[in-house]
Amino acid sequence: MVYPCSMEKGRLPRxxxxxxxxxxxxxxxxxxxxxxxxxxxxxxxTDLCAEAMPGMFRVTRAAYLWIISRTPRLWKLMYEVSDRRNLAEKPVKGLGPVEHLLERLLREWKPDAVVSTYMVYPYMLDSLAARTGKAVPYLTVVTDSCVINKSWLCSESPLWAVTDPWTREIMMEKGLPPDRLCVTGFPVNPGLGALAREHPVSWREGEPFRVLYFAQRSxxxxREELEAMxxxxxxxxxxxxxxRRFRRIYPHLRDLRARYGRRLKVRGWTRRVPHYLSASHVVVGKAGGATVHEVLAAARPMLVNFLLPGQEEGNAHLLEKLGGGCHVPDARALASALSGMMADGGAQWRRMHENLLKADMTGGSGRIADLVLKLAQEHTN
Known part of the structure; x- marks a missing residue:
């Protein structure tokens, strides 16, 4: 259902x-x-953290990226600590400027409803509502699947948008009310949902088997994974x-281009990921929420070559539950998985692709848009 756009004559909802x-x-x-x-x-x-505290944001973001790429065990410890903390009772310290910016935006821009895709902001919205007596309806978009950290769970959010029924069930078991948990799917770019319909993919022996590989580690x-594949x-x-790591990594791969010729193409930063997805039979990459759900929307099987302990384990679980992918812990397992997908005329690959087509993990953006417009309409009526 599409909800009306106008809140009052001549104005779109904000x-x-x-x-x-x-x-x-x-x-x-x-x-x-x-x-x-x-x-x-x-x-x-708006990215409140980047706008309110740009210097601190750059430092903390760099630290975050360093930790997840170099010391995943430390990240696991940090994740486990956060999973025992109620952010409603013990807010994150040092974020006063972020909350002040949010308060100013609410006061000056006067939105009819808010969508939060980051777990900290709902607590700020709750705090501002309690302090000012002016509550703006909001919706929390949970960007993780199957493994849900406590930081998502303790706010007074009117609605949570979740990726799948298994995640909804897990959040219900953790005490969230069922009527506030909406299975929407991940809000990928709306255009990605058309890939599976408009760019069908098939494979037969003797044809190239195209792999889209995201090199997100060292x-x-x-080099090891490319050679193995x-x-x-x-x-x-x-x-x-x-x-953006092209200049750092490409010199180590240059000789592979010469050895394998047209079978290996190397690209830097690109806006053409949807194009490459549509042309591929399988995707290999890290189990980040955005990547996994874009691949699911395009109905391309995925082999996960790296995942962070915690939330990304949940994304890999979702792939496995849907029958559309699995985790491959090293280059040898990656090569074996690809060979298995191609065996018997590609029977396993075809089965995985059909599983994802049936799952139809598309339309999340539109469903969330409908929900937030309904919240805005109810708020102004």
Whole structure:
């Protein structure tokens, strides 16, 4: 159902979307909701942490990225500590400027409803409502699946948007009211949902088996995994996305380009990920929330070559529950998994692809847009 756009004559509803740059999932979710609201609402998307405390944000974000890439065991410890903390009772210290910026935005921009894709902001909205007596309805978009940290659970959120029925069940078991838990799917870019329908993919023996590979670890890991994949079967061709790490990693891969020729393509930062997804048979990469759900929306099987303890384990579990992917802990397991997918004329790959088509993990952005517009309408009536 599409809810009306106008709150009063001549005005679209105002929707404030809050995000944070600690991981790509929050920004990706915010962008998906923004795109789904286009033409139906006046939208403001803001990274409160980056805007309120830019210097501190740069330092903490760099520390976060260093920890998750270099010391995953430390990240696991930090995750476990946060999973025992009630943020409603013990808020994160040092975020006063962030809450003050949020208060100013609510006062000056006057949104009709708020969408939060980061777990800290709902507590600030609750605090401001209690302090000022002015509550703005909001919706919390949970960007994790199957493994849900306590930091998502202790706010007074009117609604939580979750990715799948298993995640909803887990959150109910943790004490959240069922009528406030909505299975929407992850809010990927609305255009990605069309990939599975408009760009069907098939494979037969003798044809290239195209792998989209996101190199998100070290040059050594990238080299080991690329060699393993390309040696596994001569039909395999790989498009390797290095992103902003191109200059650092590509010199270590240059000789592989010469050895494997057209079977290996290396790209830097690109806006054409949907194009590469549509042309691929399988995706290999880290189990980040945004990446996994974009792959699910495109109905391309995925092999997870790296995951963070905690929430990313949940994303890998979701892939396995849907029958569309699995975790491969090293280069040898990666090569074996690809060979297995191609065996018997690609029977396993075809089964995984069909599983994801049946799951139809699309439309999350539109469903969340509908929910927040309904919240805004109820607030102003």
């Amino acid at each position: 929707i404030l979307i809050l995000t944070a740059g600690y991981g790509e999932g929050h920004h990706s979710a915010a962008g998906g909701v923004r795109d789904a609201l286009a033409g139906r609402a006046e939208v403001c998307v 040059a050594r890991h990238a 390309l040696e596994a079967d001569p039909a395999i061709s790989v498009t390797c996305i290095l992103g």
